[in-house]
Amino acid sequence: MKFFFISLTVLYVVLRIIFTLLDRKGGKTPEKESLALKYFSKEDLEKAKEYHDRGFRASVARKIISFVFPPVFFFSGFSVYLLNVLHPFSFGYLTIQGAIFILSYFILEFLLNLPFQYYFSFALEHKFGFSNMTVKDWIIYTLKQFSVSAFLNIILISAAYLTFRKTGANWVWFIPLVLLAFELIFTFLYPYIFLPLFYKKSNFEQGEYTAPIFEVAEKSGIKLKKLFQINESKYSKHTNAFFTGFGPEKSIYIFDTLVKNNSPEEVASVVAHEAGHWKHHHVLKGIALGFFGSFIIAWLVALTFPLFAGNLLVSNFEGLPLLSFILTIYTFFTAPLDSFISRKMEVTADTYELASTGKREVFISSMVRLAKDNKSYLYTNDFLTFWFASHPPMLKRIQMALDFDFRGTTEKK
Numbered sequence: 001m002k003f004f005f006i007s008l009t010v011l012y013v014v015l016r017i018i019f020t021l022l023d024r025k026g027g028k029t030p031e032k033e034s035l036a037l038k039y040f041s042k043e044d045l046e047k048a049k050e051y052h053d054r055g056f057r058a059s060v061a062r063k064i065i066s067f068v069f070p071p072v073f074f075f076s077g078f079s080v081y082l083l084n085v086l087h088p089f090s091f092g093y094l095t096i097q098g099a100i101f102i103l104s105y106f107i108l109e110f111l112l113n114l115p116f117q118y119y120f121s122f123a124l125e126h127k128f129g130f131s132n133m134t135v136k137d138w139i140i141y142t143l144k145q146f147s148v149s150a151f152l153n154i155i156l157i158s159a160a161y162l163t164f165r166k167t168g169a170n171w172v173w174f175i176p177l178v179l180l181a182f183e184l185i186f187t188f189l190y191p192y193i194f195l196p197l198f199y200k201k202s203n204f205e206q207g208e209y210t211a212p213i214f215e216v217a218e219k220s221g222i223k224l225k226k227l228f229q230i231n232e233s234k235y236s237k238h239t240n241a242f243f244t245g246f247g248p249e250k251s252i253y254i255f256d257t258l259v260k261n262n263s264p265e266e267v268a269s270v271v272a273h274e275a276g277h278w279k280h281h282h283v284l285k286g287i288a289l290g291f292f293g294s295f296i297i298a299w300l301v302a303l304t305f306p307l308f309a310g311n312l313l314v315s316n317f318e319g320l321p322l323l324s325f326i327l328t329i330y331t332f333f334t335a336p337l338d339s340f341i342s343r344k345m346e347v348t349a350d351t352y353e354l355a356s357t358g359k360r361e362v363f364i365s366s367m368v369r370l371a372k373d374n375k376s377y378l379y380t381n382d383f384l385t386f387w388f389a390s391h392p393p394m395l396k397r398i399q400m401a402l403d404f405d406f407r408g409t410t411e412k413k
């Protein structure tokens with residue numbers, strides 16, 4: 001087993017290097033190019049390539065840090081040293097000791113990543129005209145984001161350690177339940193607690209846009225209670241829309257950027273895609289699959305951790321970086337399955353969008369708009385798509401719409 005995990009780690013490094021080379025090379029083919037040139041200008045494509053290439057070096061550096069940081073932290077003995085240094089501040093409570101240790105771990109990781117974070121979410125975004133933030137906005141946003149994610153992580157990881165301590169060797173069976181509970185609570189609370197921390201929401205008052213959205217919702221069997229608009233334009237030009245609420249009674253949140261850049265028909269088409277996810281129970285299916293996946297991962301971690309942990313138990317806080325490293329390796333190898341399921345769901349939602357709106361041209365124009373607004377690199381490498389992509393490549397989605405057969409659906413175009 002020890003040999004197995006070490007081989008897997010070596011394979012991880014080799015694959016990461018291969019992926020880096022493939023990413024650099026891209027996946028341009030004559031077929032892809034001729035389809036792309038039907039909808040995009042040469043200049044669009046060049047700009048998108050430049051955006052992709054500039055992000056490239058910084059993303060490699062960031063991946064190396066996130067791979068090297070946890071094992072160095074653990075095997076150098078720094079983990080044990082830090083826990084001892086923090087000991088006097090815990091007042092004899094294990095939970096407090098754990099919380100400050102986890103917090104310190106995240107602060108160090110955050111500081112190491114900060115230059116790259118700055119490059120990605122500020123410098124690069126500004127260079128390409130995505131970001132509307134000033135430096136001050138960016139600092140506030142980054143600190144807020146870090147605090148929220150550190151807070152959630154501390155609660156989640158503390159709950160995991162409590163489970164390790166209370167359930168002994170049976171933790172493998174209980175941890176997936178704890179994760180499931182968190183996921184359900186988070187999904188439920190997100191619009192009420194976390195969304196308001198970052199966005200201002202207001203009632204959606206965009207006359208001409210409202211009727212087509214209601215029409216789409218009604219057709220899908222959704223009872224729309226409220227339409228909200230949120231101010232993504234404060235941060236970026238990226239566009240989105242999503243439903244919240246259980247059952248058929250829903251509220252919809254629409255990014256102001258989506259309305260700014262798209263026609264009412266295009267926005268309705270995007271909403272139909274989201275309705276497709278709901279119709280096919282994708283959120284619930286995703287949570288259920290994640291639940292079963294976490295059993296397998298927990299079992300692998302339980303087998304691997306003791307081999308490298310010396311005399312530490314999984315319930316000792318010092319082992320956190322090792323746990324995190326083991327998770328990085330295993331989840332890398334389960335990524336293709338996750339991506340495959342996610343892409344399948346996206347195809348289903350796209351199909352639903354086309355069938356329910358009956359409008360091929362609107363589907364394509366909203367895709368093209370999306371790709372232009374995000375400066376999406378269109379010639380992604382097929383192998384990278386297979387391993388990582390949550391959505392089918394943009395050109396594939398456009399081709400799917402071109403090939404879509406409207407016979408048997410309600411409306412025709």
Ligand SMILES: [Zn+2]
Binds near residue numbers: 273346
């Ligand atoms: Zn989708």
